[in-house]
Amino acid sequence: MKNTVASLAATVPTLLWITVSLAAPNAEEEDLALVYGDKNTVSIATGSPQPLQRAPSTATVITAEDIAAMGAKDLDEVLETVPGVHVERSYIEYTPMYQFRGIVGNPTNPQVLMLQNGISINTLFRGDRGQAWGGLPLDNIARIEVIRGPGSALYGADAYAGVINIITKTAKDIDGTKIGARGGSFATWNTWAQHGGKWGEVEVAAYVNVGATDGFKKTIIEDSQTSRDQFFGTHVSEAPGPVNTGYDSVDANLDLAYDKWRLRSGYKLRDNLGMGVGQTATLDPIGTETSERINADLSWNDAQFAKNWGLGFMASFLHYKEDANNYHMFPAGTRLGPFNYPDGMIGSPGRWERQIRISAFANYTGFTDHNLRIGWGHDDLNLYKTRTLKNFFLLPNGLPMPTGAVTDYGSIQPHILPHTRIDDYFYLQDEWSFAPDWTLTAGVRYDSYSDFGATVNPRLAMVWNVDLDLTAKFLWGRAFRAPSFNEQYGINPSGGGNPGLQPETMDTYEVDISWQARRDTEVNLSFFQYDLAQIISAVANPAPAPGLAFQNTGKQYGRGLELETTWDATSSLRLTGNYSFQTSIDETHNQDAGYMPHHHVYARSDWRFMQPWLASVQVNWVGDRKRAYGDARPPIRDYTTIDLTLRTDNSKKGWDFAASIRNLFDATVLEPSLAPGTSLPYDLPMPGRSFYLQATFSF
Known part of the structure; x- marks a missing residue:
């Protein structure tokens, strides 16, 4: 670690000094701040747009211009740049896990709520975005707003460790037609088209993206079959062998706006999605998965409906399908107890979900110095169809017995049965400017669930404008994570469902300081502390029952700080960076909760060395990651990656080009496998050096 820190300490200043030195003679008159879009307002904190500096949450805004500057091609690369956030990976399909402030889940990631245009896209079975996520392209994203910390007082379930809101582009954001193509390492390619304009009185924005990748082929040295x-x-393990991370993709969005009405719809397909390592931490070069997501929402908003009143409502629909194609849970020739599997142990589960959400809100400003927001909603959440194809039958002792051909066991031994969950909720929020330069935001939300009961989640936020350039925030909030359907109703010896589960809960305390140190320099500092309770974990069933079952067990507390700064060094050079420190303790074992970096540094320089060219250098250092209790493997190794991007940024119509090198020095990057050490003793390798070229044409 000392060598890595020393290397980083030498690298970052050198890169920044070189960039500053080169930029000075060619400084442009253009104000660099205009290049990065609207980073000064945020809507996710209260449901209405307001200055980011005074928002009653610890929030980060990433604009489309930021995304282009950093050369990111997928959502995961963007979120890695947010203070307090680290993107880990599940060994199953290499699904990303967005870990906030040291709060780590199992191979799923239900502690983070992801919204698209303010509407949840979390799935029911796992509680996260779905196992077959397969990434998200960025070309149609206008901005990403991130809350670090609780958001349940406004957004309800799973707004726990953090909230991510992806805001798609409207007709005004696109203003014309654009076509683009990108290609690069691992036989990766994407083509897309966008249009934004008017059809009579209707504003129209449309987008479609088609692509594919073979995925990187890093080697797993040993897997669970090795032991x-x-x-x-036997000698049937595929290890040493490559991970399987390829997929085909289709993404499409349509946005129609007329007067106070807006209709949005979307489609997301991931096909032939590789299994990463494999469903059971055993290399699976054969199995694949398909996911399909169809969404639509209709909204109406009138901020001036009547004197002192603003009203709005929304109705949304989400259909999600996740269908496996012959998982090879264990390879051909596997032996388990007295049984042999000549064709391997094969499973093909499938699930179909439907989510219908209706909500309404009212804003009232008739009381002096108060801004009241009242909201109501009804969520109908339905896992309406399941399928369980496999070539084995589980005996009462939990041992799988081979049965020959793959057969539909949905009627006699399903992995889960259909279930429905209803949530009716109500929330109240008041922003009270009770004194000059002081605002108190108080809110509470009540949720009533049909399966596990009611939950109440309040929050308080005091914002003090100490001076024109200095703001202090004092924040407290309570949040909850609802049990996923798999945790409540799953039928699996490796983690059986428990209908009696209660939500996980969390209380968080924060102090934030925002300082405009100079006209060209901004500094933000956040301190946080949280306490988790009723953590849901898979624990051993009492004898003689086989396998594991989910239980509310264990507690965790954590604390840390996040420092971020932006410096417009010249009119053509911007330097940004952040440092995060956190420590999280598993109270059950009085030991580090594990896996998340205690120290995380990110730095980027953007240099407009001549019109219309922009060069960006970014450095990402991840350090000091411990193992969780019971995991005897050595600490996860630190790493430093450096990325370079060169692009054009034409303000007029015509061609734009971009070239990017990721992980320039081909650093060895490993993410912790949350499987036990005997299953994957050497963690999950990530891509080495890679190259990408992009061309777009606007007209």
């Missing part, structure tokens, strides 16, 4: 081979004297 079984040693125990049973």
Whole structure:
């Protein structure tokens, strides 16, 4: 670690000094701040747009211009730049896990709520974005707003460790037609088209993106089958062998706006999605998965409906399908107990979900110095169809017995049965400017669930404008994570459902300071502390029952700080960076909760060295990651990556080009496998050096 820190300490200043030195003679008159879009307002904190500096939450805004500057091609690359956030990976399909402030889940990631245009896209079975997520392209994203910390007082379930709101582009954001193509390492390619304009009185924005990748092929040295081979004297493991991370993709969005009405719809398909390592931490070069997401929402908003009143409502629909194609849970020739599997142990589960959400809100400003927001909603959440194809049958002792051909066991031994969950909720929020330069935001939300009961989540936020250039915030909030359908109703010896589960809960305390140190320099500092309770974990069933079951067990507390700064060094050079420190303790074992970096540094320089060219250098250092209790493997190794991007930024119609090198020095990057050490002893390798070229044409 000392060598890595020393290397980073030498690298970052050198890169910044070189960039400053080169930029000075060619400084442009143009104000660099105009290049990065609207980063000064945020809507996710209260439901209405307001200055970011005074928002009653610890929030980050990333604009489309930021995304282009950093050369990111997928959402995961963007979120890694947010203070307090680190993107880990599940061994299953290499699904990303967005870890906030040291709060780490199992191989799913239900502690983070993801919204698209303010509407949840979390799935029911796992509680996260879905196992077959397959990434998200960025070309149609106008901005990303992130809350670090609780958001349940406004957004309800799963707005727990953090909230991510993806805001798609409207006709005004696009203003014309654009076509683009990108290609690069791992046989990756994407083509897309966008249009924004008017059709009579209707504003129209349309987008479609088609692509594919073979994925990187980093080697897994040992997998879970390696140890079984040693125990049973077989030689069937695919390890050492490559991970399987390829997929085909289709993304499409349509946005129609007329007067106070807006209709949005979207489609997201991921096909032939590779299994990463595999469903059971055993290399699976054969199995794939398909996911399909169809969404639509209709909204109406009138900020001036009547004197002192603003009203709005929304109705949304989400259909999600996740269908496996012959998971090879264990390879051909596997032996388990007295049984042999000549064709391997095969499973093909499938699930179909439907989510219908209706909500309404009212803003009232008739009381002096108060801004009241009242909201109501009804969510109908339905896992309406399941399928369980496999070539084995689980015996009462939990041992799988081979049955020959793959058969539909949905009627006699399903992995889960259909279930419905209803949530009716009500929330109240008041922004009270009770004194000059002081605002108190108080809110509470009540949720009534049909399966696990009611929950109440309040929050308080005091914002003090100490001076024109200095703001202090004092924040407290309570949040909850609802049990996923798999945790409540799953039928699986490796983690059986428990209908009696209660939500996880969290209380968070924060102090934030925002300082405009100079006209060209901004500094933000956040301190936080949280306490988690009723954590849901899979624990051993009492004898003689086989397997594991989910229980509310364990507590965790954490604390840390996040420092971020932006410096417009010249009219053509911007330097940004952040540092995060956190420590999280598993109270059950009085030990580090594990896996998240205690220290995380990100830095980027953007240099407009001549019109219309922009060069960006970014450095990402992840350090000091411990293992969780019971994981005896050595600490996860630190790493430093450096990325370069060169692009044009024409303000007029015509061609734009971009070239990017990720992980310039081909650093070894490993993310912790949350499987036990005997399953994947050497963690999850991430891509080495890669190259991408992009061209777009606007007209």
